[in-house]
Amino acid sequence: MGGDITQEMIRRRSEHNECVLYTMEELVLQEESIERINKTLGILCPHLKILYMPNNLIPRLENLHKLKELEYLNMAMNNIIKVQGLEKCEQLKKLDLTLNFIDLQNLPSVTSLNANVHLRELFLTGNPCTDWDGCRSYVIAKLPHLKRLDAWEIKPRERITALQEIHRLEEDLQAMNSSEEPIVKETQVEKDEKGELKRMYTPDTRIAEHRELKELREQEEKKSERPDSQRKESTRRKGFDPLPVNGRVYQKNEGGWEIKLDESDCGTKIILDVAISKFLDTSLIDIDVQPLLIRVLIKGKLLQLHLPTEVKTDASSAERSLTTGHLVVTMPLVTPSVAFKPKHFPDYYVTGQPKVEASPPQTQVVNIHNITNKEEPPKEPSKHNPRTNCTYPAKSEPEGKQQPPSWTDDVPQLE
Structure with a gap:
């Protein structure tokens, strides 16, 4: 003591x-x-x-x-x-x-x-x-x-x-x-009018009170202590767990984020939009794109989704909106002709319940670390969409309306 x-x-x-x-x-x-x-x-x-x-x-x-x-x-x-x-x-x-x-x-x-x-x-x-x-x-x-x-x-x-x-x-x-007698005396214990314990203000009483308070704190700590079997481990992850060679890979949404997984308008890319706070530091986000799987680690919470078709991992990119803070991951398709037409996403994309299983792909993992902050310009479907990086043909002019021809003055050459 x-x-x-x-x-x-x-x-x-x-x-x-x-x-x-x-x-x-x-x-x-x-x-x-x-x-x-x-x-x-x-x-x-x-x-x-x-x-x-x-x-x-x-x-x-x-x-x-x-x-x-x-x-x-x-x-x-x-x-x-x-x-x-x-x-x-x-x-x-x-x-x-x-x-x-x-x-x-x-x-x-x-x-x-x-x-x-x-x-x-x-x-x-x-x-x-x-x-x-x-x-x-x-x-x-x-x-x-x-x-x-x-x-x-x-x-x-x-x-x-x-x-x-x-x-x-x-x-x-x-x-x-x-x-007068010395002010500092030995410990004296008295009771006040309400019958509560009353001590004189001396060094001995301060030591006694200090030890009593310490004993009370130790008793409270013993009551609050739980056995190792009952202690809850931290749910925050320090990195991506290795995928099993032979086993199930579950859909997960540990952070409960609102997500949207869809194909681009031109049908050549898959786009994942995760609604995260704009005040979240980008350094707390890590992304792992695989041919048939995407994993996003946001502040130690895992978002893990299966992709409907194979994507190009080396050509994938990620950016964040400066206005909303949303994380947008763009993943080009390996075979653009394979159209991705989602009808309705089940609830496990939001709740994170293990509903779907798949074998892990035997390909190289590519991590995307450089996430850029980018302001989203308004869509111009008739010209170019910077979010999907797709180019569309411009609208043709009506047949009755022709462009004026380019002409020059007919000036004879000087002799």
């Missing part, structure tokens, strides 16, 4: 630096149940400039003397009761000790930060010492190089006033510490 900082812990948080620890400049160790700062940080990461360690159970600032380049230290929501161990952090500019347990007895320990001549910002909000009205003036007078305290800028007039009142503040602080 909790413990020291380990190399494995640091390596998990070092992806941004390609898991290289020695040159790492920023490290986040948040909510790691750390109860002690050992020497691992100074040995493995001596060039740290930013160190985040909030929401742990650290009671003392120690073993940070090797972090000579450290500029920002965040120790919010820990169990720190005294400011110490930072004298050797020569470049420290910002220190966050929000929601710790620094009380009035340990407030004078902030004077140790005078050794950090570059320190400009300090956060003490949420510590017991801030309940004293003179806390801010006391810290300002003791740390003359500080520019901001608890996110508030220190004005010159405020600093002059604090220096004038420092002797009175020290006397008041000494009187309060001699007459």
